[in-house]
Amino acid sequence: MTLFGKLYNWVELRLGISQVIEKEMTGYLLPRTINSWYSLGSVLLFAFALQVVSGILLLIYYVPDADKAFKSVSVIMNEIPFGWLIRLSHAVGSNLMVAALFLHMFSVLFMGSYKKPRELQWVSGFTLLNLVMGISLTGYLLPWSQLSFWATTVATNSVGAVPVIGEFLVEFIRGGKLVGPPTLGRFFAIHVALLPLVIAGLIAAHLFFLKRTGISTPPTSDTATAPQLGNSYRYEKHEGGIPFFPNFFLHDMSSVAIYVACLLGVVYFSPYLFFTPDSFVPANPFQTPAHIKPEWYFLANYQILKIFPSEIIGLTVQGGAMTIIALLPFVDRGDKRYPLKRPLFMACAIGGIALFLALSIWGHLS
Amino acid sequence: MKEDERRLFLMTCIGGAAVVAAGAVAYPVISYLAPRKGKDDSGVVTIPEKELPSDGAKFFQFHGKAAVVVRKMDGSLSALSAVCTHLGCIVRWEAKQGEFLCPCHGGRFATDGKVLGGPPPRPLEQLKVTVANGVITIG
Secondary structure (H helix, E strand, C coil): CCHHHHHHHHHHHHHCHHHHHHHHHHCCEECCCCCHHHHHHHHHHHHHHHHHHHHHHHHHHCCCCCCCHHHHHHHHHHCCCCHHHHHHHHHHHHHHHHHHHHHHHHHHHHHCCCCCCCHHHHHHHHHHHHHHHHHHHHHHHCCCEHHHHHHHHHHHHHHHHCCCCHHHHHHHHHCCCCCCHHHHHHHHHHHHHHHHHHHHHHHHHHHHHHHHHCCCCCCCCCCCECCCCCCCCCCCCCCCCEEHHHHHHHHHHHHHHHHHHHHHHHHHHCCCCCCCHHHHCECCCCCCCCCCCCCHHHHHHHHHHHHCCCHHHHHHHHHHHHHHHHCHHHHCCCCECCHHHCHHHHHHHHHHHHHHHHHHHHHHHC | CCHHHHHHHHHHHHHHHHHHHHHHHHHHHHHHHCCCCCCCCCCCEEEEHHHCCCCCEEEEEECCEEEEEEECCCCCEEEEECECCCCCCECEEECCCCEEECCCCCCEECCCCCEEECCCCCCCCEECEEEECCEEEEC
16 A cells, blocks of 8 residues: 555544545536636635735735835845745736636626525625725735825725714724824734635635535526525535536636636736836825826726715715625525526626726726 | 556646646745845955944944954954854953853853853854954955
8 A cells, every 4th residue: 555545544544534525526516517607716715825825925025114115015026036926926916816806796697696595605705805805905005105105095085075974084094194104004904914814704604605505507598597495494406417526626727727827927928017107106195196096996986986076975876886786686586597588687787897897997097 | 548547647747737836836935935145144344443442342244143343452353253152142242351241141252252151162253354454354
């Protein structure tokens, strides 16, 4: 018997690993019609892990001090061996992760996978999207560049539109009247400790919901409907389906490889795609640069605030839209899952995505 | 080709690719984590002679470690490692006694590095020192 075989037997006797492998891997059956969109969850798990690992590596040299932060990032980029690779992977990775999250959400929307009994998966997933955008926003300040400083000034300023407590909230978030060293301390703690923990916990909950409901069947025929809820809990089985391992695991790995190729493609061939010239100038609280814009995924929000004459109306419109999306499974309660059998929903969804894209492009060009 | 041979071939290819990929990840990560060489980690250190107090010692970094240059009773200079040979604490100059004291466990050293008392097993390491045109060169 080989050494590996002996080791496996030793563990098997104590933990019954083969049972776990059978239940969770080779015996975990998925629908035969499963498609590539279903592998976006694994891509996102990988993306999150990569952000955590690259973030920990950056922490070794990054100094969260307003006088030293910009210099420390410059040192990482220019002096530490492969520091540029770690930092760019982290910065580009955050953008690609948001993009993958949007794709994951769109696939769930179009396939009607948010419908019962998967309401909790949708709510936890949508909350995760917002938390990832939050962690990106807080990470944006850390390099302490002109872009970081002024984008954070604009972003935190918009909270001031909240009636009565707006001014207090802005000051509370910033740790002072203006963005400054206390803001960096707060954002640093939120970015490296609080949000990663909350996101990891919510990912665990999201996966738990998935394991309990079972994976949804892709709506490949016009008769596809959400399962009826009986009087007791029911797991959606896929008898005669394909095993997760090795079949869909390899599919997941292919999708992860495509994600890595996209990430490295940007890092090597267009490393400053997500950076503007203001990213390379240290923060100066006395000099506001022209045309400060947020990251691409906040451009629609930015443009909405510009369109409406009153900031509070702009915020209310955004809050309303977000609430409807968050509670979508409770708003759209129809059973039909096949896209063409849901013309009203599809028109609203495509219209919403088109509006989001149009506002983002408008925000970018304005 | 038999199915078993094909499977073995594929497994070998995947294993090889995984090893290459692991190496491609490990090399930059290890390089990133490796201790950095400081600007004064090699070569010589120069100190203007006027910076050395007449009855004192001047501490500085030499090859990444603490070192000290001191004027001896006869007026000549002595450059030593400031790392105590007992447990690695940094010695302190005691001007009144004209000797070095390790504050950790009371080791005492003369200006030429010899052990005068306490637990240190060896003298302080001596460094090469020269003086020319008012500049002290160590190393």
